[in-house]
Amino acid sequence: MLGKLLKHEFRATARTMWPFYAALLITSLGANVAVRVMESKKYSDSVLLRIFSTLVIILFVVALAAVGIMTLVMMVQRFQKNLLTSEGYLMFTLPVSEHSLILSKTITAAVWFLATGAAQVLAMLIMSFRVSYVNKAWEDIRQLFSQITSYYAVNGAAFILEALAVAFLGCAVTCLMFYAAMALGYGFPTHKGLLSVVFFFVFLVALQILGTMGLFASFDGGLLGRGYVGTNTAVEVIRSVHLAMGVAAAAELVLGGIFYAVTALNLKHRLNLE
Amino acid sequence: MKWEFRNDAPIYSQLIALMKLGIASGEFKPGERVPPVRDFALQAGVNPNTMQRALTELEREGLVFSQRTAGRFVTEDAQMIDETKRKLAEAQVRSFLGAMSRLGYGKDEIVGMLGQCGPADSGENEKEAAENADL
Amino acid sequence: MPIFECRNLTKSYGAAPALSNVSLTVEPGRVVGLLGPNGSGKTTMIKLANGLLTPNSGEVLINGMKPGIETKKIVSYLPERTYLSEWMSAAQLMDFFGDFYPDFRRDRAEEMLARLGISQQQRVKQMSKGTREKVQLIMVMSRAAKLYLLDEPIGGVDPATRDYILSTIIQNYEPDSSIIISTHLIADVEKVLDEVIFLNRGEVVLRSSVDAIREEKGKSVDELFREVFRC
Numbered sequence: 001m002l003g004k005l006l007k008h009e010f011r012a013t014a015r016t017m018w019p020f021y022a023a024l025l026i027t028s029l030g031a032n033v034a035v036r037v038m039e040s041k042k043y044s045d046s047v048l049l050r051i052f053s054t055l056v057i058i059l060f061v062v063a064l065a066a067v068g069i070m071t072l073v074m075m076v077q078r079f080q081k082n083l084l085t086s087e088g089y090l091m092f093t094l095p096v097s098e099h100s101l102i103l104s105k106t107i108t109a110a111v112w113f114l115a116t117g118a119a120q121v122l123a124m125l126i127m128s129f130r131v132s133y134v135n136k137a138w139e140d141i142r143q144l145f146s147q148i149t150s151y152y153a154v155n156g157a158a159f160i161l162e163a164l165a166v167a168f169l170g171c172a173v174t175c176l177m178f179y180a181a182m183a184l185g186y187g188f189p190t191h192k193g194l195l196s197v198v199f200f201f202v203f204l205v206a207l208q209i210l211g212t213m214g215l216f217a218s219f220d221g222g223l224l225g226r227g228y229v230g231t232n233t234a235v236e237v238i239r240s241v242h243l244a245m246g247v248a249a250a251a252e253l254v255l256g257g258i259f260y261a262v263t264a265l266n267l268k269h270r271l272n273l274e
Numbered sequence: 275m276k277w278e279f280r281n282d283a284p285i286y287s288q289l290i291a292l293m294k295l296g297i298a299s300g301e302f303k304p305g306e307r308v309p310p311v312r313d314f315a316l317q318a319g320v321n322p323n324t325m326q327r328a329l330t331e332l333e334r335e336g337l338v339f340s341q342r343t344a345g346r347f348v349t350e351d352a353q354m355i356d357e358t359k360r361k362l363a364e365a366q367v368r369s370f371l372g373a374m375s376r377l378g379y380g381k382d383e384i385v386g387m388l389g390q391c392g393p394a395d396s397g398e399n400e401k402e403a404a405e406n407a408d409l
Numbered sequence: 410m411p412i413f414e415c416r417n418l419t420k421s422y423g424a425a426p427a428l429s430n431v432s433l434t435v436e437p438g439r440v441v442g443l444l445g446p447n448g449s450g451k452t453t454m455i456k457l458a459n460g461l462l463t464p465n466s467g468e469v470l471i472n473g474m475k476p477g478i479e480t481k482k483i484v485s486y487l488p489e490r491t492y493l494s495e496w497m498s499a500a501q502l503m504d505f506f507g508d509f510y511p512d513f514r515r516d517r518a519e520e521m522l523a524r525l526g527i528s529q530q531q532r533v534k535q536m537s538k539g540t541r542e543k544v545q546l547i548m549v550m551s552r553a554a555k556l557y558l559l560d561e562p563i564g565g566v567d568p569a570t571r572d573y574i575l576s577t578i579i580q581n582y583e584p585d586s587s588i589i590i591s592t593h594l595i596a597d598v599e600k601v602l603d604e605v606i607f608l609n610r611g612e613v614v615l616r617s618s619v620d621a622i623r624e625e626k627g628k629s630v631d632e633l634f635r636e637v638f639r640c
Binding site for chain 3: 012015087088092093097268271
């Protein structure tokens with residue numbers, strides 16, 4: 001059933017997202033042209049062309065931001081509309097558990113976040129394709145990458161996969177934080193939206209406090225102090241990086257678990273669709 | 275068949291009465307197939323259980339019979355149909371006589387009136403007559 | 410085994426009890442009217458049966474089971490409001506229902522849509538209110554469920570649509586499934602009902618067959634209702 005929900009989720013959300021991706025693609029292509037126009041001696045004399053190019057580049061930046069913001073907005077709106085308003089009558093009477101419902105939304109949203117990130121990177125690449133100074137930067141990155149791989153005998157790809165997994169978890173946990181706030185807020189008879197926002201900020205503040213505490217703990221008597229983390233030898237660096245990833249993943253799992261539990265319990269017991 | 279129901283009697287007994295009338299008047303021909311319960315209930319706009327109850331009762335009285343796989347049929351027993359017709363007619367007469375006696379008419383005056391008045395058989399006159407007859 | 414059962418069912422919103430200690434059973438093969446004025450607890454009972462609410466005490470059982478995934482497989486619910494996603498077309502709706510409900514009879518749904526002249530490609534947001542309600546009803550009644558819960562199915566529609574809805578209900582009757590109709594438009598629905606339950610202020614005030622009420626009291630359920638709930 002989760003598979004079916006996922007399929008349905010992607011279909012429903014892709015409808016909203018693809019125009020933004022299309023806009024990003026178009027503006028990135030346009031920006032590439034615009035930058036070349038700006039650079040070439042031939043065209044930089046015409047004021048009109050300069051204004052036009054600047055506009056296109058601005059549009060590109062806007063599109064970059066818009067895609068990111070839209071992904072977040074879509075994630076929140078989808079959960080609220082599909083589960084907490086009239087459509088909830090359909091979703092909560094399907095023969096699926098509320099776990100499947102929450103998970104399908106979380107996974108889909110996290111995938112979109114990653115996709116948006118990838119799209120933004122891709123858009124940047126398109127924009128800077130064969131543009132002089134960026135090419136040089138790109139060369140440097142590639143050199144660095146192969147150096148890491150050879151020097152530390154670490155498979156760079158595996159490292160990237162680990163990072164992706166942690167990123168995916170991070171996105172999922174972010175989604176769950178929003179979901180938990182909404183599930184809590186909508187359990188009340190009135191001011192549902194307002195309360196959801198309040199709960200969200202409560203979570204945010206709590207996270208900041210925890211984060212700061214965690215940071216102090218790791219420096220003071222914790223990991224750093226005990227010599228687990230260091231940058232002296234190659235082995236140490238590898239170990240530190242893996243450790244950092246592991247700690248990050250563990251923290252996210254714990255946080256995710258808490259937010260998930262809050263969401264699930266509220267949806268199961270306190271939900272009252274109007 | 276106009277499926278109209280009053281409020282003061284159970285639907286199933288009104289169904290029985292309507293169907294007896296249909297059989298007696300020839301609207302449901304002898305040996306004609308009775309629709310399956312669900313379709314018939316749909317036609318009449320009633321609950322299938324109710325229709326089932328009515329048909330079962332009619333079967334019990336012998337006005338309708340069922341053949342295992344073929345379904346239900348109106349009886350072909352002409353005698354039974356005539357008997358039903360007679361009973362319905364008798365009920366009408368009794369009701370008529372009761373109403374007339376309340377108006378104070380005796381048998382001779384009734385016979386005289388019968389000679390004068392015709393039955394209301396065009397649509398409009400029937401309605402008017404029924405309205406005026408509402409005693 | 411009753412298809413639907415309430416045992417000492419109580420649900421309160423805050424201090425106000427919506428249902429107080431309600432106990433009743435519904436056997437398979439019955440069309441039951443759940444009748445009562447607004448706020449009597451009808452919708453609360455239906456939501457509890459669907460697992461959309463949890464009781465404060467007591468229980469509600471569908472075919473002997475507590476509301477959950479297994480009961481949702483055999484219960485088909487028509488809420489008072491439209492719950493369809495606006496962007497979906499009728500065809501996509503049927504895909505959706507077919508995906509999640511093995512008992513969904515797509516051929517019936519397609520036939521009903523065709524009979525009403527509703528194009529399968531039409532999207533929900535392009536449909537009028539009346540059409541949306543019909544489409545929702547078609548989806549719900551096209552499932553071969555054991556229990557149909559219809560909350561005010563004929564509430565805001567024109568008389569012709571009302572007749573169509575009642576016909577659909579009659580056509581979907583099966584001896585091993587039951588239909589519970591919650592409504593306050595009794596006169597229209599009465600001929601289709603086997604039994605009625607009167608609810609008032611969260612309690613059952615009457616439970617009887619329609620025939621018994623007419624035989625014993627010499628009046629229709631509608632007339633009796635007006636008496637019982639006279640303001």
